[in-house]
Amino acid sequence: NAGVTQTPKFQVLKTGQSMTLQCAQDMNHEYMSWYRQDPGMGLRLIHYSVGAGITDQGEVPNGYNVSRSTTEDFPLRLLSAAPSQTSVYFCASSYTGRDGYTFGSGTRLTVV
Amino acid sequence: AQSVTQLDSQVPVFEEAPVELRCNYSSSVSVYLFWYVQYPNQGLQLLLKYLSGSTLVKGINGFEAEFNKSQTSFHLRKPSVHISDTAEYFCAVSVSRNNNDMRFGAGTRLTVKP
Numbered sequence: 001n002a003g004v005t006q007t008p009k010f011q012v013l014k015t016g017q018s019m020t021l022q023c024a025q026d027m028n029h030e031y032m033s034w035y036r037q038d039p040g041m042g043l044r045l046i047h048y049s050v051g052a053g054i055t056d057q058g059e060v061p062n063g064y065n066v067s068r069s070t071t072e073d074f075p076l077r078l079l080s081a082a083p084s085q086t087s088v089y090f091c092a093s094s095y096t097g098r099d100g101y102t103f104g105s106g107t108r109l110t111v112v
Numbered sequence: 113a114q115s116v117t118q119l120d121s122q123v124p125v126f127e128e129a130p131v132e133l134r135c136n137y138s139s140s141v142s143v144y145l146f147w148y149v150q151y152p153n154q155g156l157q158l159l160l161k162y163l164s165g166s167t168l169v170k171g172i173n174g175f176e177a178e179f180n181k182s183q184t185s186f187h188l189r190k191p192s193v194h195i196s197d198t199a200e201y202f203c204a205v206s207v208s209r210n211n212n213d214m215r216f217g218a219g220t221r222l223t224v225k226p
Contacts, residue, residue, distance in 0.1 A: 004155075031212055040121070042202060042216040043156075050212060058213065059113075090155055097212050098144050098163055103155035 002026050006091050006104035013081040013111045021076040021107050023091030031094040032074040033058070033101065034066065036087040043090065049074055081111045114139035114205045118217035126225050127195055133188040133220045135203035145186040146204040146214070147177055156202060162186060173197070198224045 007022045025032065030051045035043040045058030047066040055066050063085060065077040074093075078085060088108050092101035119134040137143060144163050148156040160171025167179040177188045186203060200221050206214040 033212065033214070035216075040218055042116075042118075042218040043204075045213065045215070048212040056212070059215070092156075097206060097214070098161075100146055100158040100161050101156075101214070103148075103157070105153075105155045 004091055004093055004102050004104035006089075006107050008107060009105070010108050011110070013078070013109065015081060015083060015111060017081050019078050019081065021078075021089055021091075021109070023074045023076065023104060024072050025074075025091075025093040025102070026072065027093060027095075027102065028071060029093035029095055029102070030071065031097050031101075032068065033092045034064070034074070034076045035090045035092065036060065036085075037090060037106075038087050046076065046089075078109075083111045085109065086111045113213070114143060114207050114215050116203050116205050116215055116217035118201075118203055118220050120220050121218065122221045122223070124223045124225060125193055128192050130191050131189065131193050131197075131222065133201050133203075133222065135186045135188065135217060137184050137186060137203075137205045139184075139205060139207055141207050144206045145177075145179060146206075147171065147175070147186075147188050148202045148204060148216075149173075150200040150202065150219075152199075159188070159201075193222075193224045195224050195226060197222060 033048040034046040049055045049068040091104045094101045115138045147159040162179045203217040
């Protein structure tokens with residue numbers, strides 16, 4: 001049981017480049033979310049999903065896209081990276097949300 | 113939307129002393145409340161949660177928290193801390209009608225000194 005797996009762990013991008021952060025869970029959780037963590041700001045919700053084919057925007061969705069074609073996978077796409085997107089990104093999953101979320105170990109992204 | 117304020121950004125404490133990490137929330141509807149812990153270079157781990165019922169909830173590692181609806185607070189406590197409790201602690205809130213939209217506080221850095 002691997003839990004929530006995020007890849008890559010580290011990434012450096014140039015401004016304007018695109019990339020996809022991968023997230024996979026093997027717990028058959030319906031709920032999945034993406035957060036970004038910045039110093040002094042806690043975690044902010046980017047996008048979330050309540051099941052395959054269903055996604056919605058969180059607090060800070062601009063510049064990011066998501067899709068949920070399977071229960072297991074929830075990739076986050078940066079369309080045109082900007083320095084303001086330098087952050088640590090966490091993927092999380094849950095059965096119902098109210099039981100609490102299981103977090104991945106994070107992806108540290110630097111945009112130069 | 114709901115929001116969370118963690119009143120202390122840093123809390124230094126000596127080993128075996130008690131500690132309280134303060135959290136206040138804002139919401140116009142009923143809420144679910146959570147405390148998470150983050151050790152260096154790791155993801156977040158659930159410490160405890162309040163959904164309904166008893167206002168005193170117990171979690172892992174000897175932590176407990178008390179839900180106070182009148183004061184809109186959910187403070188985290190431990191009677192005697194260890195060096196290994198040094199970490200960042202996050203309070204989070206979601207509303208019962210939308211479990212997905214969980215909002216986090218800015219975090220409290222707990223440092224336990226020998």
